[in-house]
Amino acid sequence: MDYQRITLLCGHYGSGKTNIAVNMALELRSRYERVAVADLDIVNPYFRTKDSAEDFTRAGIRLIVSDYANTNLDIPALPQDMYALVDDRELHCIVDVGGDDRGAYALGRLSPAIREENRYDMLLVVNRFRPLTPDADSVLEVMREIETAASLPFTGIVNNSNLGPETTPEDVLSSLPFAREISEKSGLPVVLTCAEERVAEALKGKIDNLFPMHLQKKPV
Amino acid sequence: MKGNEAIAEAAIIAGCRHYFGYPITPQTEIAAYMAKRMPKIGGTFLQAESEIAAINMVYGVASAGKRVMTSSSSPGISLKSEGISYLAGADLPSLVVNCQRGGPGLGGIQPSQSDYFQATRGGGHGDYHMIVLAPASVQEMAQLTIRGFELADEYRMTSMILADGTIGQMMEPVSFDFEIQEAPEKPWATTGTKMQREHNIVNSLYLSPEVLEQKNIERYEKYAAICEKEALAEEYMLDDAEIVIAAFGIAARVAKNAVNAARAEGIKAGLIRPITLWPFPEKTFKKALGTAKQFISVELSMGQMIEDVKLATECRVPVSLCYRVGGMIPSPEQVFAAIKEAAGKAGE
Numbered sequence: 201m202d203y204q205r206i207t208l209l210c211g212h213y214g215s216g217k218t219n220i221a222v223n224m225a226l227e228l229r230s231r232y233e234r235v236a237v238a239d240l241d242i243v244n245p246y247f248r249t250k251d252s253a254e255d256f257t258r259a260g261i262r263l264i265v266s267d268y269a270n271t272n273l274d275i276p277a278l279p280q281d282m283y284a285l286v287d288d289r290e291l292h293c294i295v296d297v298g299g300d301d302r303g304a305y306a307l308g309r310l311s312p313a314i315r316e317e318n319r320y321d322m323l324l325v326v327n328r329f330r331p332l333t334p335d336a337d338s339v340l341e342v343m344r345e346i347e348t349a350a351s352l353p354f355t356g357i358v359n360n361s362n363l364g365p366e367t368t369p370e371d372v373l374s375s376l377p378f379a380r381e382i383s384e385k386s387g388l389p390v391v392l393t394c395a396e397e398r399v400a401e402a403l404k405g406k407i408d409n410l411f412p413m414h415l416q417k418k419p420v
Numbered sequence: 421m422k423g424n425e426a427i428a429e430a431a432i433i434a435g436c437r438h439y440f441g442y443p444i445t446p447q448t449e450i451a452a453y454m455a456k457r458m459p460k461i462g463g464t465f466l467q468a469e470s471e472i473a474a475i476n477m478v479y480g481v482a483s484a485g486k487r488v489m490t491s492s493s494s495p496g497i498s499l500k501s502e503g504i505s506y507l508a509g510a511d512l513p514s515l516v517v518n519c520q521r522g523g524p525g526l527g528g529i530q531p532s533q534s535d536y537f538q539a540t541r542g543g544g545h546g547d548y549h550m551i552v553l554a555p556a557s558v559q560e561m562a563q564l565t566i567r568g569f570e571l572a573d574e575y576r577m578t579s580m581i582l583a584d585g586t587i588g589q590m591m592e593p594v595s596f597d598f599e600i601q602e603a604p605e606k607p608w609a610t611t612g613t614k615m616q617r618e619h620n621i622v623n624s625l626y627l628s629p630e631v632l633e634q635k636n637i638e639r640y641e642k643y644a645a646i647c648e649k650e651a652l653a654e655e656y657m658l659d660d661a662e663i664v665i666a667a668f669g670i671a672a673r674v675a676k677n678a679v680n681a682a683r684a685e686g687i688k689a690g691l692i693r694p695i696t697l698w699p700f701p702e703k704t705f706k707k708a709l710g711t712a713k714q715f716i717s718v719e720l721s722m723g724q725m726i727e728d729v730k731l732a733t734e735c736r737v738p739v740s741l742c743y744r745v746g747g748m749i750p751s752p753e754q755v756f757a758a759i760k761e762a763a764g765k766a767g768e
Binding site for chain 1: 421422425429445446449453456457522527528529530585589591592593747
């Protein structure tokens with residue numbers, strides 16, 4: 201996909217934002233010299249982009265994350281260098297925003313600068329198989345809540361419908377009408393449909409804007 | 421879906437329409453899910469002012485005969501323990517979820533199994549037990565939640581789901597295709613006399629020591645029946661197992677990988693995964709003594725379940741411990757190394 205300077209990933213918690221952020225950052229690094237991935241998740245202290253810190257260092261990607269991520273400190277802390285996202289306009293960034301509208305409040309602090317520069321995409325990550333977003337209307341509800349909290353409008357949809365390691369190509373195909381309906385009702389394009397590499401292989405040529413993903417963690 | 425969400429949705433399917441709680445990592449998704457869902461289905465979600473308030477609200481709804489639950493994580497369960505003892509003293513059915521984190525004290529937010537003693541020995545004051553169910557997958561989080569409500573109603577006691585931060589947070593596909601036992605008639609519930617019957621009184625205070633003694637004895641007769649009927653364990657490669665791992669919850673998933681690795685090297689290893697921690701599946705352990713040369717208890721604690729393993733096997737063969745604590749999780753390699761060491765000793 202064509203990346204803006206800032207790509208913001210928002211969505212219901214557990215929709216797959218972190219995995220997508222990691223994969224996008226690695227792709228972005230193949231095109232630009234200066235790339236950062238920022239973790240603004242103040243909601244979930246468990247799954248963090250920091251889990252991939254070694255991969256980022258190796259790829260020369262800057263990680264903007266709270267010092268307290270992946271520790272035992274359970275407070276909603278933001279990274280001290282988060283303003284680099286808006287101050288450094290040569291930096292290409294993927295921003296992993298926290299779950300739901302609660303997480304998106306953290307973005308509100310940066311949104312005036314992001315709006316003013318206007319080189320951003322804000323993408324809603326959706327997974328049809330998540331319990332509280334099984335249909336387009338429930339997704340639109342979440343979408344409006346996030347936009348209000350973040351003070352930024354969405355620019356696109358990322359369809360990340362999956363059932364974890366049990367996902368089949370048919371599962372992904374069955375989510376396409378769901379993504380289309382969200383797109384029609386919101387007036388926003390489906391910019392990507394994600395699938396884990398193995399599933400994506402079987403879907404080649406069957407889906408527009410297919411985004412094969414290498415998963416961060418293997419199931420136990 | 422997430423393990424915590426599976427618990428919440430299963431509770432709704434089981435007919436629970438009252439949830440009282442207070443946020444704490446790593447179980448907050450249960451409360452968050454209930455906050456979204458309960459208003460839409462005519463239920464009650466209430467974020468209480470504390471864990472103590474929440475458990476006493478549970479006491480209230482349970483007295484009125486409705487399926488009710490609360491959830492928390494380790495420090496919060498300590499706060500609830502007084503109320504859980506009152507629930508036991510009043511013979512009230514309820515479901516309490518403990519999504520454990522590292523302790524003691526405030527400890528940490530990462531997964532742990534160090535509330536085993538607290539769960540299986542009561543936690544609060546007095547002679548009582550809870551039925552303690554230990555899920556090892558997101559599917560079981562759902563399944564055991566439903567079973568927990570059923571057992572609580574059947575025996576008029578508290579069922580506890582003893583999960584941990586890993587299973588609470590991890591995501592797996594879940595099927596909710598369950599057959600649900602409806603809640604039984606509860607003629608003891610305080611539902612209003614409508615001037616048609618005597619008052620029902622729900623209380624844990626007994627003025628006469630003779631009556632209180634009798635109440636305790638009756639309760640323990642009920643517990644004995646539960647031990648006989650309801651103990652549950654998964655057996656894995658146990659038939660000829662010489663090295664038998666005991667592990668529950670997430671530790672059992674790690675241990676299973678180690679058992680597979682051991683079998684690949686020709687070591688006769690097997691696994692007992694207690695699904696009910698109280699009642700403890702003693703019979704399964706006694707059966708394993710037929711071939712077992714050593715037991716290894718794999719735990720996310722400094723060694724708590726190991727005591728029940730020793731009791732169940734009457735220390736007839738050695739029982740060793742393999743553990744990580746503080747939010748750390750043993751690796752399959754660590755467990756495999758413990759199996760190899762035990763096999764070496766057994767061969768001497």
